[in-house]
Amino acid sequence: MTTGPQAPEGYDPHAYPPFAVTVDLAVFTVRDGALKALLIERVDDPYAGAWALPGGFVDIDEDIPDAAWRELHEETGLEQFAGHLEQLGTYGTPGRDPRMRVVSVAHVAFAPNLPDPTPGSDARNARWCDVDDLDLPGLRGSHADAEITLAFDHARILADAVDRVASKFEYTPLATSFVADHFTLGELQHVYEAVWGTRLDRSNFRRWVKDTTGFVRPTSGTARRRTAGAGRPAALYTADEDGPGTLTPPLMRPDDARALRHDPRAPRHEPGALRPDEENR
Amino acid sequence: MTTGPQAPEGYDPHAYPPFAVTVDLAVFTVRDGALKALLIERVDDPYAGAWALPGGFVDIDEDIPDAAWRELHEETGLEQFAGHLEQLGTYGTPGRDPRMRVVSVAHVAFAPNLPDPTPGSDARNARWCDVDDLDLPGLRGSHADAEITLAFDHARILADAVDRVASKFEYTPLATSFVADHFTLGELQHVYEAVWGTRLDRSNFRRWVKDTTGFVRPTSGTARRRTAGAGRPAALYTADEDGPGTLTPPLMRPDDARALRHDPRAPRHEPGALRPDEENR
DNA sequence: CCAAAAGTGTTCTCAGTACACCCATGT
DNA sequence: ACATGGGTGTACTGAGAACACTTTTGG
Numbered sequence: 001m002t003t004g005p006q007a008p009e010g011y012d013p014h015a016y017p018p019f020a021v022t023v024d025l026a027v028f029t030v031r032d033g034a035l036k037a038l039l040i041e042r043v044d045d046p047y048a049g050a051w052a053l054p055g056g057f058v059d060i061d062e063d064i065p066d067a068a069w070r071e072l073h074e075e076t077g078l079e080q081f082a083g084h085l086e087q088l089g090t091y092g093t094p095g096r097d098p099r100m101r102v103v104s105v106a107h108v109a110f111a112p113n114l115p116d117p118t119p120g121s122d123a124r125n126a127r128w129c130d131v132d133d134l135d136l137p138g139l140r141g142s143h144a145d146a147e148i149t150l151a152f153d154h155a156r157i158l159a160d161a162v163d164r165v166a167s168k169f170e171y172t173p174l175a176t177s178f179v180a181d182h183f184t185l186g187e188l189q190h191v192y193e194a195v196w197g198t199r200l201d202r203s204n205f206r207r208w209v210k211d212t213t214g215f216v217r218p219t220s221g222t223a224r225r226r227t228a229g230a231g232r233p234a235a236l237y238t239a240d241e242d243g244p245g246t247l248t249p250p251l252m253r254p255d256d257a258r259a260l261r262h263d264p265r266a267p268r269h270e271p272g273a274l275r276p277d278e279e280n281r
Numbered sequence: 282m283t284t285g286p287q288a289p290e291g292y293d294p295h296a297y298p299p300f301a302v303t304v305d306l307a308v309f310t311v312r313d314g315a316l317k318a319l320l321i322e323r324v325d326d327p328y329a330g331a332w333a334l335p336g337g338f339v340d341i342d343e344d345i346p347d348a349a350w351r352e353l354h355e356e357t358g359l360e361q362f363a364g365h366l367e368q369l370g371t372y373g374t375p376g377r378d379p380r381m382r383v384v385s386v387a388h389v390a391f392a393p394n395l396p397d398p399t400p401g402s403d404a405r406n407a408r409w410c411d412v413d414d415l416d417l418p419g420l421r422g423s424h425a426d427a428e429i430t431l432a433f434d435h436a437r438i439l440a441d442a443v444d445r446v447a448s449k450f451e452y453t454p455l456a457t458s459f460v461a462d463h464f465t466l467g468e469l470q471h472v473y474e475a476v477w478g479t480r481l482d483r484s485n486f487r488r489w490v491k492d493t494t495g496f497v498r499p500t501s502g503t504a505r506r507r508t509a510g511a512g513r514p515a516a517l518y519t520a521d522e523d524g525p526g527t528l529t530p531p532l533m534r535p536d537d538a539r540a541l542r543h544d545p546r547a548p549r550h551e552p553g554a555l556r557p558d559e560e561n562r
Numbered sequence: 563c564c565a566a567a568a569g570t571g572t573t574c575t576c577a578g579t580a581c582a583c584c585c586a587t588g589t
Numbered sequence: 590a591c592a593t594g595g596g597t598g599t600a601c602t603g604a605g606a607a608c609a610c611t612t613t614t615g616g
Binding site for chain 1: 297298299300301302338339340341342343344345368370371373374375381382384386529536
């Protein structure tokens with residue numbers, strides 16, 4: 001091992017146990033009226049052939065957000081990512097990676113409806129996977145007959161990430177990160193319904209969105225038939241960039257949208273109660 | 282550097298950059314009607330003599346929650362810690378520790394009114410510090426004339442932790458972690474008021490607490506003068522252990538309690554928007 | 563008696579809910 | 590004509606806010 005970076009005199013770089021630090025990404029988009037997560041097929045050996053969240057090692061002089069954005073760009077192939085990225089939590093149980101002790105800082109990213117599966121820069125296969133088709137611990141459908149199983153503890157990370165997205169939708173205008181820069185209120189409502197897995201009253205949703213300051217701004221344009229079929233053309237709106245990052249009042253999802261989830265509303269992020277004698281999972 | 286733990290054949294333990302991983306703890310209690318955080322005086326050289334959050338290195342085979350509980354016991358000297366501990370977020374900006382590249386997993390702990398400053402097992406000085414007396418970035422009083430400055434990025438961590446506690450009080454019964462196992466509704470209200478830095482209507486608070494299932498249970502006992510002075514003896518309550526970890530409906534803090542904070546309601550945890558080109562502190 | 567804190571009740575208002583109804587367009 | 594989705598209005602209801610009032614203690 002080399003000496004620690006910028007280590008002054010008097011410190012022993014061997015005095016601390018060496019960890020590997022990675023970033024994992026739960027990248028979401030809404031497509032075909034469903035919440036989808038980006039998964040990649042692993043080629044390297046731990047869990048080779050299995051599906052996993054995109055991610056990779058953090059460089060020794062690289063900030064963690066930078067590493068997350070770098071991996072996001074590398075794995076999605078998107079240079080201009082217009083969405084949102086934030087830290088979710090850190091997962092570092094010994095043995096979660098059979099190779100070595102790895103601490104992974106998981107992130108959540110919100111993407112607008114992206115061009116297509118976007119295979120990564122390397123040879124891996126990539127796809128958008130419906131989260132309802134996955135067997136996530138205590139979440140949504142929880143299909144025991146799911147054909148896809150995720151590598152490492154990525155099922156838990158993804159379950160926490162889904163909870164995070166659903167919570168964020170109540171208090172923040174981040175739903176606009178899932179749609180194009182100009183969108184109709186119907187599209188925005190479809191995003192909410194896909195993320196929450198519920199139905200919303202069109203009239204009340206529209207009134208809440210328009211009465212909430214700092215959420216959307218009307219534009220002069222009107223949507224000329226972007227969805228197939230008939231219907232009156234909808235007015236186009238834009239995200240209000242000047243607004244605060246918070247919605248007042250919040251839009252609380254209906255109770256049936258919470259019942260679908262395991263431990264709703266509370267786990268904004270925490271991976272459990274973290275009691276000393278309890279199993280953490 | 283030694284070979285990575287349980288590394289199978291074919292993997293090079295030198296292939297990843299070695300990080301140090303620590304846990305930092307923001308331990309809160311309510312005392313004298315104010316929210317206090319546990320700070321220790323550093324003796325070792327980086328920021329020696331400065332005040333900092335308790336914390337330490339994670340062992341190479343130790344789970345992160347275990348490390349957090351271990352440090353909590355070591356630093357507070359409390360064997361039986363009746364409170365609550367949860368992960369807050371991870372702070373790993375290069376250079377935050379001048380010795381080496383350190384990634385710190387910060388935690389939040391809620392403690393009942395503890396016996397006293399409780400100096401740690403080692404020689405360091407420890408004290409409960411009023412969070413309003415600290416200069417925390419964009420929070421509460423934000424005293425520019427604060428006498429105490431915190432080591433590393435602990436001011437930011439503590440600011441995020443205060444936000445987390447205030448948010449948690451809206452949706453979870455964790456306020457009971459700040460009081461003894463038997464408490465009066467007045468005491469519980471004082472805890473809420475200290476954490477939110479606001480005043481609540483006594484009548485409405487009491488009605489909300491009693492109407493919220495899974496929060497408190499009445500006991501037969503009645504408090505016999507624990508606060509000095511006159512007044513009718515109050516009934517004693519206990520935390521409802523059987524309830525879900527969430528409060529329905531939530532108790533929203535009044536708007537003036539949000540205005541005290543920098544970026545209220547939204548940053549349940551995220552340390553900012555994490556844009557690639559932005560400074561992340 | 564008075565102050566202080568606990569406990570109870572009542573009114574008002576407003577936001578969420580559940581609808582009904584009309585408008586514009588494609589087929 | 591009719592189905593489809595956009596847009597508007599309205600009555601009902603329940604929870605929060607504000608506040609008045611009673612009860613029980615200590616001094």
